[in-house]
Amino acid sequence: MALMKEKKPSDKSEGSALSSPITQTAGASGSMNGNNVNIRAREICRRGNFEKSYVELRQLGLLDKEVAVTEKLFKEELGKLYPLSRKDLEMLSVIRLFDSKTFYHSVETYATAKKKIARPLESGSTFLDMLKNEGVSPEQFWRACLFHDIGKVVIPKFLLNSNYTDENWAQAFIQLSKRKAFSLMKKYAINIAPALLDDPETLMEHMIRNRIRGARFVPIKTLFSKKQIKLLESRGFSSNMSLIDIMQKHEKESEKILDFMGYPVEAKIAGSHHNYEIANKNIKKRxxxxxxxxxxxxxxxxxxxxxxxxxxxxxxxxxxxxxxxxxxxxxxxxxxxxxxxxxxxxxxxxxxxxxxxxxxxxxxxxxxxxxxxxxxxxxxxxxxxxxxxxxxxxxxxxxxx
Ligand SMILES: [Fe+2]
Ligand SMILES: [Fe+2]
Incomplete structure (x- = not known):
């Protein structure tokens, strides 16, 4: 299937491949060594824009090489997936080059879903039967599953793989001024008894026990360095956003990317795998x-x-x-x-x-x-x-x- 809206990346874009000495060497002689190919391809995939990365890798002739690397390195894993199309392999290669954890998570989420959907459930049927009744083909489901998080390419890696735990974020919340804490609780509809704000130890326990995750509402500037915040701002994220606010962007990005690659059904499925639109309305169902x-x-x-x-x-x-x-x-x-x-x-x-x-x-x-x-x-x-x-x-x- 032809790409729906392939764009030519600008020659003037930051770090443009056309001005890179590595690329010039490769373009002229085609003899770039394997390491350089990988470093260059990885750098391209980490700029936060899938469409541009994809087009550039293709133009530089790097995509074919990287697909071959993916097939060679992950022969066993790929053998467990559905029969992948060429475009599937290209998308997987971009994920691999962007972030290996996201690559493994994608494959593992697929494996988890695969095991589950074949199991006979209490309803008397399997999820696979139910999917068929909804008109979703197994291939469409598998692809949406494997690429549900491809939109994470817009998230800088230091944020994606940061080591802060629920406890760290709760700690960061506790250290905020009362005024700030109240305003965040109001903005994000967080239900914490005001008296708890005077008792840090109990507040910490309360947050962890009740799964109140600071990563959802504490501003990223509280825990990340100025340099990191600057990079985030250069990608259009505000320092007042929470980690989850930023992470949420990946859902609609996955939809955009799958659409761009010519998979509209999969795009729609992946585009609501978290249902963030509803989550942000803060509706509590009893x-x-x-x-x-x-x-x-x-x-x-x-x-x-x-x-x-x-x-x-x-x-x-x-x-x-x-x-x-x-x-x-x-x-x-x-x-x-x-x-x-x-x-x-x-x-x-x-x-x-x-x-x-x-x-x-x-x-x-x-x-x-x-x-x-x-x-x-x-x-x-x-x-x-x-x-x-x-x-x-x-x-x-x-x-x-
Ligand atoms: Fe995921
Ligand atoms: Fe996700």
Whole structure:
């Protein structure tokens, strides 16, 4: 399929390949050594604009070489994916050159979704059957899944892979002036009792336990250096944005990129894999009101696979999570209307069946003397949240609508 709106990159653009000594050598003799090819290709892929990077790699003849490298280095991983088109391989190569963590995360999210969608669920069918009923072909779903995060190319790498944890962000929030803290709580609709602002230790505990993530509302300028902020500003991001505000940009970028590559269905699916538009409206749902026919199943499955994958990948801004915590995050998202309750219900119910019943029993009935009491106490809160959600959804499903 022809590219929809391929643009010729400007010769005057910053760091233009046409003015690079490395490129001039390559262009003249075609004998650039492998290392230089890689360094140049990587630099091109890290400028924050997929379309320009893609066109430039092609014009310089680097894309063919990088596709060959991807195929050689990741032969085993690629063998586990759906039959990739040439354009799939090109997009994967850009992701690999941009950031290896995003590359692995993409492949792993695909693998997580693949395992899940073939499982027979409580509804009597599989997610794969349900996708077919929605008119999404397996290939479209696989591609949307594999490239759901390709829009991350717009995020500078130091931000994408920063080492700040939920605790670091909570700490940063605690150190803000009360006035600033109140204004952020108002802006982002964060529900924290004002009295807690006078008690840093309890506030920290409260934020972590209730999954109130500072990365969502604390300005990036609080934790990043002036030099880093300058780079962000040069890419059009404000220093008052939060890490998540910036990270959110990737969702619509993924949509734009897949559209640019000629995959409109996949673009739409990837374009709401987080449902940030709804998330930003800060709607808190108390009970499940999702319709089973929300027509957003493919995005919802990617959403849940993405949360699950974070458990393994230990993304820096999401601390490593026990399985119950992961499922509790899914419940939070279902309650906020970011993911269909019925889809989340089916996913969580299936996962709960895989957890050892002895462990669940221990979580529910452990004694305060247990050396793991702190850990188990948190898991118990999560387990209660999960069980409450499952019961609520079951009740809703049985009610005629
Ligand atoms: Fe994402
Ligand atoms: Fe993701």
């Amino acid at each position: 009970t499940c009101t999702c319709s089973i026919a929300d027509k957003n199943l493919a995005s919802d499955i990617i959403h849940l696979a993405d949360i699950q994958e974070a458990l393994r990948s230990n993304r820096p801004y999401l601390a490593q999570r026990p399985v119950l915590k992961t499922l509790a995050f899914m419940v939070d998202d279902a309650r906020r209307g970011l993911v269909n309750c019925f889809v989340a219900y089916l996913w969580i119910k299936d996962d709960m069946q895989k957890i050892d019943s002895g462990y669940l029993d221990l979580v529910l009935h452990h004694s305060e003397d247990d050396p793991e009491h702190g850990h188990l106490k948190d898991r118990k809160i999560e387990l209660n949240t999960i069980q409450e959600f499952l019961a609520e959804t079951e009740k809703w499903l049985k009610t005629p609508h």
